[in-house]
Amino acid sequence: MLSPFYQELVSSLNRGLLMSLYLIIPSAVGGILLGIIVGCFRAFGNTFVRKMCDTYAAIFRGTPLVVQLFILYFGLPNIGICLSSYTAAVLGFVLCSGAYQSEYIRGALLSIKQNQYSAAQALGFSRFQSIVWIIIPQALRKALPGCSNEIIYLIKYSSLAYVVTCMELTGEGKAIATEYFRFTEVFAVIGLYYLLLVSLAILVLKKVEKATLIPGFGQF
Amino acid sequence: MGDPILSVENIKKSFNGVPILKGVDLCLNKGEIKILIGPSGAGKSTLLQCMNCLVPPDSGKFRLEERTVDITNKRELYVYRQQVGMIFQDFNLFDHLTALDNLTIALRKVKKMGKKEATARALAELSRVGLEEKTHLYPAQLSGGQKQRVAIARALTMDPKVLLLDEPTSALDPEVMGEVIDVIRNLAKRGMTMIMATHQINLIRTLADEILFMESGAVVEQGQPKVLLVPGTRSQGFCDKLDILTGKIK
Amino acid sequence: MIESFNAVKQSLPYLLQGGWITIVIVTGAMIMGFFMGLCMAVGQVYGPSVLKRVIGVYIWFFQGIPTLVLLFLFYFGLFNYIGFNINALAAVTVVLGMTTAAYQANIFKGAILLLPRGQFKAASTMGMSDFQAITGVILPQILRLSIPAWSNEFSIVLKDSALAFVLGVPEIMARAKFIASRTYQYLPLYIIAGLIYFVLTWAGVMGLAKLAKTVRIPGYANKGI
Ligand SMILES: Nc1ncnc2c1ncn2[C@@H]1O[C@H](COP(=O)(O)OP(=O)(O)OP(=O)(O)O)[C@@H](O)[C@H]1O
Numbered sequence: 001m002l003s004p005f006y007q008e009l010v011s012s013l014n015r016g017l018l019m020s021l022y023l024i025i026p027s028a029v030g031g032i033l034l035g036i037i038v039g040c041f042r043a044f045g046n047t048f049v050r051k052m053c054d055t056y057a058a059i060f061r062g063t064p065l066v067v068q069l070f071i072l073y074f075g076l077p078n079i080g081i082c083l084s085s086y087t088a089a090v091l092g093f094v095l096c097s098g099a100y101q102s103e104y105i106r107g108a109l110l111s112i113k114q115n116q117y118s119a120a121q122a123l124g125f126s127r128f129q130s131i132v133w134i135i136i137p138q139a140l141r142k143a144l145p146g147c148s149n150e151i152i153y154l155i156k157y158s159s160l161a162y163v164v165t166c167m168e169l170t171g172e173g174k175a176i177a178t179e180y181f182r183f184t185e186v187f188a189v190i191g192l193y194y195l196l197l198v199s200l201a202i203l204v205l206k207k208v209e210k211a212t213l214i215p216g217f218g219q220f
Numbered sequence: 221m222g223d224p225i226l227s228v229e230n231i232k233k234s235f236n237g238v239p240i241l242k243g244v245d246l247c248l249n250k251g252e253i254k255i256l257i258g259p260s261g262a263g264k265s266t267l268l269q270c271m272n273c274l275v276p277p278d279s280g281k282f283r284l285e286e287r288t289v290d291i292t293n294k295r296e297l298y299v300y301r302q303q304v305g306m307i308f309q310d311f312n313l314f315d316h317l318t319a320l321d322n323l324t325i326a327l328r329k330v331k332k333m334g335k336k337e338a339t340a341r342a343l344a345e346l347s348r349v350g351l352e353e354k355t356h357l358y359p360a361q362l363s364g365g366q367k368q369r370v371a372i373a374r375a376l377t378m379d380p381k382v383l384l385l386d387e388p389t390s391a392l393d394p395e396v397m398g399e400v401i402d403v404i405r406n407l408a409k410r411g412m413t414m415i416m417a418t419h420q421i422n423l424i425r426t427l428a429d430e431i432l433f434m435e436s437g438a439v440v441e442q443g444q445p446k447v448l449l450v451p452g453t454r455s456q457g458f459c460d461k462l463d464i465l466t467g468k469i470k
Numbered sequence: 471m472i473e474s475f476n477a478v479k480q481s482l483p484y485l486l487q488g489g490w491i492t493i494v495i496v497t498g499a500m501i502m503g504f505f506m507g508l509c510m511a512v513g514q515v516y517g518p519s520v521l522k523r524v525i526g527v528y529i530w531f532f533q534g535i536p537t538l539v540l541l542f543l544f545y546f547g548l549f550n551y552i553g554f555n556i557n558a559l560a561a562v563t564v565v566l567g568m569t570t571a572a573y574q575a576n577i578f579k580g581a582i583l584l585l586p587r588g589q590f591k592a593a594s595t596m597g598m599s600d601f602q603a604i605t606g607v608i609l610p611q612i613l614r615l616s617i618p619a620w621s622n623e624f625s626i627v628l629k630d631s632a633l634a635f636v637l638g639v640p641e642i643m644a645r646a647k648f649i650a651s652r653t654y655q656y657l658p659l660y661i662i663a664g665l666i667y668f669v670l671t672w673a674g675v676m677g678l679a680k681l682a683k684t685v686r687i688p689g690y691a692n693k694g695i
């Protein structure tokens with residue numbers, strides 16, 4: 001039987017894990033979607049749209065996520081916008097992860113050979129149809145390894161929600177550690193939780209990559 | 221002959237100020253096969269790509285079955301392209317789709333056909349080019365000849381009125397050229413209207429209703445093979461060279 | 471508006487001084503990561519299988535746990551536990567260094583595997599010792615190939631260094647936070663902090679790109695890994 005300390009630790013860490021998942025899943029999905037949209041704009045948009053999206057990506061890739069979260073959670077109230085810690089965290093994760101994802105998507109889109117587009121045009125596809133049915137599916141497949149990697153990063157960076165007072169895995173653990181003054185054990189166990197989470201995600205993402213493998217399709 | 225399907229007039233195209241096509245006129249009658257020959261850089265590929273506006277010409281008039289096509293109107297252009305099929309030298313199959321899906325995607329997305337109907341149609345076309353066994357393979361798993369046959373089948377699913385072929389066999393190994401040539405001969409037998417750039421001497425001799433000899437962006441000789449392929453013409457000189465070349469390969 | 475402008479103006483020198491601490495952390499961590507990463511990469515490619523396994527576990531550990539958790543674990547936990555008393559600045563540098571070592575090991579390993587086979591043999595046949603072959607032939611090639619990925623890693627470490635404030639290290643972020651809590655000018659101060667990081671990232675990446683250009687060998691893969 002576990003000692004009372006470990007019982008409390010595990011039960012609050014499980015609560016934190018649930019919160020972490022609540023943070024990670026919408027952020028990962030939102031980040032990918034945003035990344036696809038922005039990536040398309042960066043590859044195919046007109047000069048103005050492209051510049052705007054490039055700037056967005058440069059800003060969010062060039063500054064620490066923790067600064068972005070601080071701006072969203074502590075900074076925005078200065079101009080009358082108050083977000084809950086959960087909203088601020090998810091918003092920050094989506095915006096940051098979207099910027100990185102857009103980089104992979106853009107690179108993959110630009111790597112698709114012109115002849116794929118010509119072939120679609122010759123069959124009577126419109127520009128929009130060619131992009132949606134031919135270019136994007138190919139680009140997504142090529143961008144997958146990069147995007148998976150970014151999701152792994154997101155899982156780890158979800159711990160930053162703690163600094164904007166969102167009680168997820170790290171936050172719950174820190175509270176217990178401070179209460180019992182047992183830092184080594186607590187953070188070792190938290191580390192274990194993250195290791196399991198990350199390893200599991202890698203396993204799943206590798207499965208997805210394998211399942212969507214297309215013979216002879218060049219890796220990105 | 222007089223049942224024009226596709227005619228283009230005065231097609232001009234310059235790249236960076238250099239004129240590549242200097243006003244080409246062309247008229248394809250129903251069931252007719254025209255063959256484009258000429259030295260490298262003459263503008264054959266450019267002409268064929270201008271004919272379905274993959275390369276938008278600087279000027280030119282397009283008539284499909286007596287109707288003038290306004291190529292600046294996108295909707296009209298997309299419909300026009302469905303009726304003018306194109307076969308590329310390097311196949312240009314969609315790399316992320318199986319042979320079957322390469323055919324069905326155009327039927328489903330462009331012609332808005334249902335899945336079942338599209339699959340049935342695609343299977344029929346694939347078996348017509350002898351690939352009923354290969355329907356679920358990806359382009360990377362097909363040989364060059366098989367890829368080009370899939371590409372031809374894909375063009376045919378759109379029921380084109382005219383087929384443009386740009387050196388359909390020149391990227392192929394000699395052993396597999398034959399299977400593609402057979403498919404093209406079959407098309408000719410079924411009365412498909414075609415214009416083809418090729419250096420395949422036997423295709424030129426046996427298939428052509430008319431030969432067009434192009435040089436530096438203009439058609440400089442034009443006529444039936446029996447008229448054109450006589451000693452003293454540019455076309456005959458060109459074909460002689462091809463003969464020597466193919467002779468050497470053997 | 472004027473208030474925030476004044477707050478920013480007054481605090482700017484103070485924030486910029488924090489930039490030096492950030493630079494110290496990042497430089498220390500990158501150098502530490504460089505040497506550890508290089509050793510681990512060589513170990514993973516050429517070492518005995520036990521060593522490979524150990525290095526694999528190290529990489530798995532440091533790539534699988536968030537930096538924030540590692541900082542807490544080592545500073546509040548392990549370092550005290552083993553009686554290794556170091557200040558917060560050193561702790562942050564060491565933890566970031568150990569983390570980036572795991573990533574740099576992968577970068578260098580990728581570069582080693584990218585080298586054409588036979589380079590080592592060619593060097594040996596010329597009479598070079600193993601050590602000479604590695605430092606004289608293999609290393610220069612690996613390092614060139616690694617610059618783009620290494621520059622990316624640098625920008626990640628720089629951004630991660632902003633977490634040092636949780637241990638009370640007075641770098642940019644901690645200073646911005648400190649002034650913001652007194653002046654209530656959160657938004658402008660955090661934006662300025664972000665701007666400083668942006669400029670630092672940009673300067674570092676530009677510098678490394680320039681380095682890549684000067685050491686480039688014509689005809690040699692300049693895309694890197
Ligand atoms: N996109 C382009 N930009 C600039 N120049 C081009 C472009 N496409 C073609 N050209 C030029 O146009 C000329 C004609 O090219 P084209 O490909 O039509 O020749 P071709 O008759 O098909 O030759 P080949 O037998 O080698 O295929 C060439 O000189 C080529 O360099």
Ligand SMILES: [Mg+2]
Binds near residue numbers: 264265386
């Ligand atoms: Mg050509």
